[in-house]
Amino acid sequence: MFRNYLTTALRNLRKNRMFTLVNVAGLAIGTLCCLYIVLYVEDQYSYDRHNIRAEDIYRIDSHFGIGGQAFSSVTTSPPIAPQLKKDFPEVEQYTRVVPTSMFGIKEHLVRYKEKAFYESDVDFVDSTFFDVFTYHFDRGTAGASLLExxxxxxxxxxxxxxxxxxxxLGKVITIDNAYGKHDFKVTGVVDESLGKSHIHANMFLAMNSNGIGAYAYSVNQWAGENFTHAYIRLAPGAHPARLETALPAFLDRYGADQLKKVGMHKKLMLQPLLSIHTTTGYIGEMTRPTGKTFLRIxxxxxxxxxxxxxxxxxxLSTARASKRAKEVGVRKVLGAGRKELVRQFLGESLLLVLIGTGIAIPLLYIALPQLNQLTGADIPLHLAGNASVWALFIAIVLSTGFLAGSYPAFYLSAFRVIKVMKGNFTSHISAGGIRRSLVVFQFTLSILLVTGIVVIRSQLxxxxQKDLGFSQDKRIVFFFRNDNAVAHMPAFVEDLRQLSSVKAVGRSTFYPSQDVSNDWPFYRxxxxxxxxxxPKFYITDEHFVQAAGITLVSxxxxxxxxxxRVIINETMARRLGLDxxxxxxxxxxxxxxxxxxIAGVMKDFNYASLYEDVKPFMLWCGPHGINGWSAYPSDVLVNTNTDDYSAFMEQALAIWKKDLPGEPIQYRFMSDDIQLQYEADITLANIINTFALIAVFISCLGLFGLAAFSAEQRTKEIGIRKVLGASVGGIVQLLSGDFVKPVLLGFAIATPVAWWAxxxxxxxxxxxVPLSWWMFVLGGVLALTIALLTVSLQALRAARVNPVKSLRSE
Known part of the structure; x- marks a missing residue:
């Protein structure tokens, strides 16, 4: 029996090759996209899950209120985590991480024998780091790797x-940075093979070494100095909510006087480790999180x-079903029962779905590098043990197969034989209303995606193009990462100023587009x-305003x-009660x-991304120190007046080699860094662009198939119309008109939903950007144009058939 069903199914698929191809192609492409997105989302939620007892690990976040401002940070004061372990038995272990990039040290010069290169992502960590977080040690062991x-x-x-x-192991490397030149002994080598982490470092330095790491050991501030990423691991069975309720009294016990002195309200919160990578809105993240909203989209x-x-x-399945009504009648006359017919039709439907979705898997292997490039991810394809992907695959096969096969299986099989054999079935089983409803729904979804493209592209x-309050074009930043480089900075700057292609050269601790870690309370x-x-602030020299193109208003x-002296922005002036x-x-x-x-007031400019309003901000002429902490401008911002960057960089490189022999040169275009602030939205736009076009393509595949079926059903009508004098254009208009109304209705439904989203x-x-009517009209017009082109091509083909061929059977 099964062999008979399979033979009949394959014969049907071969007989209707075009419809089979359309169905298989649409399902394969749709399933490929669906499977990849599921893999991507699953990958984003997998961060930090490899850690042993990950569910017991929490980060200590800080919520601040000062001077009428409120914000949340992922960092806190250095003594908090160690004291928590001492005071609360449920805190089993703690560790702290201090990224050197928080203090403007983006790169470290690493030397070993004759090799010298810059390395980024360097963190100071406690000796307990590898006790709390799980890494695979390729060399060495976790236990005592960072004790010394x-x-x-x-x-x-x-x-x-x-x-x-x-x-x-045991080798000594020299690390040269703003904290000086020091030798470090290599005590371990780790890889990230166990899983991805929100903490990414190329080098983990022992906290009790030097610089900001050693400072974290000595500082006893409970209000300020919020620069450590602090983590605790709770004992099995401990209740984090109960510990969290004790944190206000804990902070008050040790830091009440300090908090009162600076007028700060501070609250400590415990954030589960497993939620860190998918939570946004906090200041100071070490790696860019992927928000839940983005993943839901x-x-x-x-x-x-x-x-x-x-x-x-x-x-297409319901459309082709009516062609088989007489087959059903014949089968029933020959003794086939309803159950056999249901199994036959459902089996054929499931087989076709299985073929379409099955093709998606090898296609996914082929397309994976391009899809990873599109999303900026690095997702390996391991389907063998991925239960969620296989569950999704099975769900797609079963749901699509049963839904598509249910109409012919249950409706046709129940129809009375005499009516089928007499031909009295078309008006009952054409299911035109069902198909039109599905086309409306399909194009509603497509128009939603196309409108999303229009709005997101408009916002980006x-x-x-928005005026940020400073000039980002033709600005190049050179970096000075160690004491030797900083010592030779003045000579390099003066030589740059002699070039005809240079308008101004300024120095600063930061430049627009960077996260600013410097802040300090100011009052009148x-x-x-x-x-x-x-306010946040840069420490700059007397040329930075001109180099950055900042406008002074007074x-x-x-x-x-x-x-x-300082230069403040307009927002800070107003917040201080000043004109x-x-x-x-x-x-x-x-x-x-x-x-x-106050030397001057500058026009408000967006020193941070456009996600945020302009906040109180200032420039402070330096170098300068606060409470024993000092900073020196280590970034050189060059304002050029040339479009020939290659020629300028040749001159700059020659000056660098003269003034800083042996130091590797590092530079960036400021406009590139500004664009990086919107990397997540650019990625989202690229993803929506690609998948929306795929969705429209799949929709048009369906329309192509339905148009072909409609033309086939009306072959004799078209022939008669042509004999009676109908033009090709008139017939194309007749056949295309049936598909315009569903698309227009889809546009009417999609517009308010798209506006809300x-x-x-x-x-x-x-x-x-303000939402405007043209964004939604453009989305609808694009979808309608593509749909009409698809249908019109098939209609034109049908209209040009010789009527003699259409009518010869009559």
Missing amino acids: PYTVVLLKPTADKIFGDEDP LMLIALLIQVIACINFMN HYVM PGQNPLSALD GRDFREGDSS PAKAPGTRLIPLNNPPVE MHRWLQSYAYR
């Missing part, structure tokens, strides 16, 4: 770059594409220090020796430090 000062554990790619085939896109592919399949264009004389503002620029036009000359007091004077998405931006 000036020891380092390397990530395997970094170890291979430094040592090649040599055994790295991707899953929605996957669902929409799969639904569109399934609708295609069901539409707005972001990239006579004001309550508890109401102090807490006062003057810095002059040489202006170390006790921006009259603020210059006003004194400000940095909390617990000598007063400074895009309005919500735009709320994540402080500066956003």
Whole structure:
């Protein structure tokens, strides 16, 4: 019996090759997209799950309120985590991480024998780091790897770059950075083969070594100095919520006086390790998180594409079913029961779905590199043990197969034989209403995606073209990462200023587009220090304003020796109760430090991304120190007046080699860094672009199949119309008109849904493009145009058939 069913099914598929190809292609492409998106989302949720007892590990986040400002940070003060372990028995272990990039040290010069190169992503960590977090040790062991000062554990790619085939254990490398030049002994090599982590470092330095790591050991601040990423592991069975309720009293016990002194409200919260990578909105993340909203959008896109592919399949299946009505009648006359017919039709449907979805898997292997490039991910394809992917695959096969096969299986099989054999079935079983409804739904989804493309592209264009309050074009930043380089910086800067292609050269600790870690409370004389503002600031020289293209609205620029003067933005002036036009000359007091004077007020500019409103901000002429902490401008911003960057870089490289022999040169275009701020949205736009076009393509495949079926059903009608004088254009219009109404109805339904979805998405931006009617009309027009082209091609083909061939059977 099964063999008979299979033979009949294969014969049907061969007999209707075009419909089989359309069905299989649509399902294969839709399932490929759906499976990849599921793999991508699963990969994003897999971060940190490889850690032993990951569910017991929590990060200590800080929520601050100061000077009327409120924000949440992933960092906290250094003594908090160690004291938690002492005071609470449920805290089994703690560890802290201090990324050197937080303090402007983006690169470290690493030397070993004759090799020298810069390395990024370097973190100071406690000796307990590898007790809390699980890494695979390729060389060495976790236990005592970072107990001694000036020891380092390397990530395997970094170890291979430094040592090649040599055994790295026990070898000494020299790390040269803003903290000086020091030798570090290699005590371990780890890789990330166990799983991905929100903590990524190429080198893990022992915290008790030097620089900011050693400082973390000595500082006893409970209000300020919030620069450590602190983690605790709770004992089995401990209740995090109960511990969290005890944290306010704990913080008050040790830090009440300090908090009161600086006028700060601070609250400690425990964030589960497994939620870190998919939570956004916190300041100071070590790696860029992927928000749950973004992942939900991707899953929605996957669902929409799969639904569109399934609708295609069901539409064509129901359309072809009426062609088999007489077959059903004959089978029933010959004794076939309803159960046999149901099994026959469902089996054929499931077989075709299995073929279509089965083809998606090898296609996914082939397309994986391109899809990874599209999403910026690195997802390996291991389907053998991936239960969720196989569950999805089985669900697609069963749901699509049963839904598509249910109409012919249950409706046709129940129809009375006499009516089928007489031909009285067309009006009952054509299921035209069902197909039209499915086409409406299909194009509603397609128009939603196309409108999403239009709005997201408009927002990104707005972001990239918006006046940020400074000039980003033709700005190049050179980096000075160690004491030797900084010592030769003045000579390099002066030589650059002699070039005809250079307008200005300024120095700063940061530049626009970077996360700024410098902040300090400031207040006016006579004001309550508890109401102090807490602005972010750059430490700059007297040329930075001109180099960055910042506009002053009052006062003057810095002059040489202006170390006790600041330039504030308009927002800070207003928040201090000052008129921006009259603020210059006003004194400000940095909390617990000598007063400074406002030299000028600059026009508000977006030093951070457009996700945020402009906040109080200032430039401080340096170098300068606060409470024993000091910073020196280590980035050189060059304002050029040339479009010939290759020629300029040749000149700059020659100057670098002259002034800094033996130092590797590092530079970036500031506009590239500004664009990086919107990397997640650019990725989202690329994903939606690609998958929306795929969704429209799948929809058009279905329309092509339905148009072909409609033309086939009306072959004799077309022949008669042509004999009676109908033109090719008139017949094309007749056949195409049937498909215009469903698309227009889909547009009417999609528009309000798209407006709601895009309005919500735009709320994540402080500066956003206004939603306009043309965005939605454009999405509908594009979908309608593509649909009409698809249908018209098939209609034109049918209209040009010789009527003699159409009518000869009559």
